[in-house]
Amino acid sequence: MTQPKLKAAILVVSDTAARDPSTDRAGPVLAEAFAAEAEKWDKPVLKIVPDEKVHIQRQICQWADSEDEFMNLIVTSGGTGFAVRDDTPEAVSPLIHRHAPGLVHGMLAASLEVTAWSPKGAKENLEAVIKLLPHACIQAAGADSRAVHAGGVQKLEQEAGVSGRGHEHSNHHHALPIHGGSHDHSHSHEHSHKHGCPQPHTSNDPSAGASRRHRASPYPMISVDEALKLIYEHTPEPEVVEMPVDPSLVGLVIAEDVYAGEAVPAYRASIVDGYAVIAPKSATEPSTQGQFPVASVSHAQAVSMPPHLESGSIARITTGAPLPPNANAVVMVEDTILISSTPDDEEAVVEILTGDVKPGENVREPGSDVALGFKILQRGQLITAVGGEIGLLTSTGTRTVKVFRKPRVGVMSTGDELTEHTSAETLTGGQIRDSNRPSLISCLTAWGFPTSDLGIARDTSNDLEHRLRNALRDGVDIIITTGGVSMGELDLLKPTIERKMGGTIHFGRVAMKPGKPTTFASIPFKPSGSNPSGQSERQTRLMFSLPGNPASALVTLNLFVLPALHKFMGMSSPSASPAQNADLGLPLVHATLTHSIRGDLKRMEYHRAIISSRDGRLFATSTGTSGAGQRSSRVGSLAGANALLILETGRQNGFKEGEVVKALLMGQIVGDRSG
């Protein structure tokens, strides 16, 4: 089947050439490259625009979007240097939906091998990949399914002898910047007319004017349950690591069943202080009652075994000490009388008052606390601060254990208006203190997650991208940002995630109060360098962009980030279904309201409250219902709070005192006031 010829456009970006097209040399040179492949390509369209972002973008969008002027391929040349007005990359970058770094690499390598930095460089640059482009353009124009498309790009990259990073999404804008002459670099862009421009991503195009931005959120409003399901699906499976058994294990989850390597106790031990005896196994054997010589002493502190006990004698023994080999019971000291002592004040003769001592009495048999080989901990079990799990591991001589790694979390605030709370400067204009970063870090640290402070990102896409990339490079598994996700805010974050980091936004709006603009994304990341451990490196990092209002940020941290942290660290039973896991996130309880609460008609409300216990029942009291009480900006609504009440929608008459509501526990419940 013969394909129709492909359409290519050459966009020369140059103030000089725009004034006098005869000075342009890049256009004709690039056209030669297409002429050499004339069986595949129509004669390219040539346009010259000045070094103005808006002109560059408009021309590209026209070629990409319109039915009449649609182009399979756009090659740009010029404006990629370091002069003030060189801003072709800045103009093109936000329009690109999907990068093909492998092809870029191929172009760069070819360009450096041949005539670099000359006007002909643009042509050589293009020639390095032009044989691969038809296939890519056909796919981009026609491919709808992710599988076909992703396969296509990877195949292309393989054909170019290069490899790029993984591709996660299905849209169709690829970018291949081309190096050409020193002031005349070239870019190549392919577009599909199936996707609108300048909104190839759902996020706003930061370079477009305010009137071109969404007036209503382009993200569908999803339910909290749907959001949790998406989070669960995109959170990677936990990684197993081996760690020494010590107190740093607390808060980790066991990754592999643990069996006792030693029995506890390892020997027959006395449960009480007293005298080891040979208790009669039948009525014909001698009674334990009477006066006996004290033959030996077995202290708990004894490292060696006590000597064999002769019939008719007894041995003093202390709690936990090993029994003499042939003793079979212990008589408590309270049931004895000291009859006589040696000149050295050691016990000579002791009378045992009780005659019905039975074999095994007051004796802990070997392995009766923990049998050798017994499964002491199982996969999925949390090592708690209560100490029982550490106690089991250490008492059986377990030296290392396999656990699931905890994710490293990075916390970043965004916004030019933010000032450090430690700054001595007086606030001016719309400045506010950055309270989210310290409060989120406090919470995450207290939960036991290693946390990185990513600082305050200023409102430029570059600063955001720079900080995000640094965080990923530094090993942050989960990035949390606050601010910059509300509808009307500058909202550089979503475009940066999608357009610069190659990330995928899974949701951008949730039907809840507070926390509506909560955004969740995954970002592909391939760590550089070799991997000596041989373990598969994670290919995906998670990003939670939480609202900037302090109460919203803390509520959504608890509600959405915690379940991801929990899945990441292996907190789910082995039999858990692949769907949302009830064991993840905050524990859910029911509690009786101590007063009426209005609730919200349209959005599920997560109402800050204090849960206390009284006479075996749980009660819920709001941290404030009047005035600014639960306002999403009011972080005071969380002071003293230990729970979020889940108030369902549609209650015209609100929630009444005495009614039982659901609640998620953020902290320990308040105990009964009196014993």
Added chain:
Amino acid sequence: MTQPKLKAAILVVSDTAARDPSTDRAGPVLAEAFAAEAEKWDKPVLKIVPDEKVHIQRQICQWADSEDEFMNLIVTSGGTGFAVRDDTPEAVSPLIHRHAPGLVHGMLAASLEVTAWSPKGAKENLEAVIKLLPHACIQAAGADSRAVHAGGVQKLEQEAGVSGRGHEHSNHHHALPIHGGSHDHSHSHEHSHKHGCPQPHTSNDPSAGASRRHRASPYPMISVDEALKLIYEHTPEPEVVEMPVDPSLVGLVIAEDVYAGEAVPAYRASIVDGYAVIAPKSATEPSTQGQFPVASVSHAQAVSMPPHLESGSIARITTGAPLPPNANAVVMVEDTILISSTPDDEEAVVEILTGDVKPGENVREPGSDVALGFKILQRGQLITAVGGEIGLLTSTGTRTVKVFRKPRVGVMSTGDELTEHTSAETLTGGQIRDSNRPSLISCLTAWGFPTSDLGIARDTSNDLEHRLRNALRDGVDIIITTGGVSMGELDLLKPTIERKMGGTIHFGRVAMKPGKPTTFASIPFKPSGSNPSGQSERQTRLMFSLPGNPASALVTLNLFVLPALHKFMGMSSPSASPAQNADLGLPLVHATLTHSIRGDLKRMEYHRAIISSRDGRLFATSTGTSGAGQRSSRVGSLAGANALLILETGRQNGFKEGEVVKALLMGQIVGDRSG
């Protein structure tokens, strides 16, 4: 009133002199010193014993205890050098109830000034303090009340121009080691016959033979409530420290009310995305409905204030952004339509659909979240991990805050039988793994207390004393030991506390299961060096000696140590009564038993259990009731446990399923299984 003459004894310790009394020079020389004070002293009794601990101790006890041979003062000479058989200090030391280091200092100073290291040294040594001794001996023989006695010793020391450390207890054995000749050092001891020897302290005398030790605990069995009251009384008041506001504050208690230094918000802020308008204050002013030019944009990210809004125009505004100075309300973007744009795609004209916008609508007034000067946190309030308190502090620009210092806790295990759990060696004889230290440290660390690992003390009084003194010197406020307190164990700990550290044992036995031998003491400690902060240094350190059985150790850590840690760190409301505070320690709840439990008839049982919530009620399920389930050696009883059920005594028929019992929460309750 004329006092009867005092009785003094001179005990010469020398193998040579014991064989041939004529070789003794120290006895006659010391007698001269008494002769010079003959109006106060009878002619002293002289005895010579060989360098044998048992002989030294027997003679001293005879003089101290017997009615017939009672002596007010005993002076020893000899056996204090470094020869193998020189063990007078070791023999005398355990018999001493109360040290008088000030007198010792006076003696040493005098001895060095005159004829040091000669046989006459012993006499000069004695002469340095002999004028003070009658007063001390009269007091020791007759004083019963703590006040008289303590005053007496301090007065004595003042008279000697020296000062000792504080005295905590009321018993009557003082020690004044005297330096004399190089092989002929002297000791002076005063005794009261009102206190038995060799048990001047309640604790066992480690140097006495086994038959002289207690066969039943000498400590009264007290109730858990009495124990908690003693702990509360002896735990020092919290210390105030100033700390920077950052995430490390989590878990600390506010020591001084905190007032907002800045209002939140600091300006009039929009609650929504939309348009700032001038809403009519009366019907005569223009409606907000209609088409308006968009005069300016106010982003939340704006650092400066937006310009003044002209009547008849509106300003685009984002959530959290400052309102133009004369705007008074915000219309949500959803209630508007974009009518026209500028050539640069900025908004030109927007139509507002609603006419009934009221002044103040969608506006956060300055200080409406937190008013300037508002008390944001109060003394006694805990800074929780939920983040609300950190959020309040940071959002109001608070840079430092006064909190109560957390105590540093040291954890030590005791016993020759203990082996590190990390040791690769196979256990032999009565060896067991040390699981208490790692599990207690895990628990304390998770509670947020700075914790020092004091290692395993071997069963010598010297090793114990050495480790305890090092811990105190290193700034440990509270020492926790495990093991060595059970009746029959070597029990070097209590004698070391009393006889070497000058400590006071407040209780040594509690009516509970597990944990009966739990011991609580305070140890006087005077830090050396200057104190630049000017704060009063603590004079008392606390010591908890917990039973060695792993479950007992963890249960008593929760039950007894935690309330002391809480009081130390200021966790009590300002109005709390000086008696035991209900806010301290684990929260108490009530829960319904899901099955029957037998309970203990005689001792209050702290039964390890899991508390879970269902439909607003709490339920309790044991971690194991059969076999070794709750045995105090079975640390597995704590694995997965989050509570201790308090099972009262005397229940012949046990506790029935469905019955409500009290429980102390060690961890987060388990939530309802389904939503």
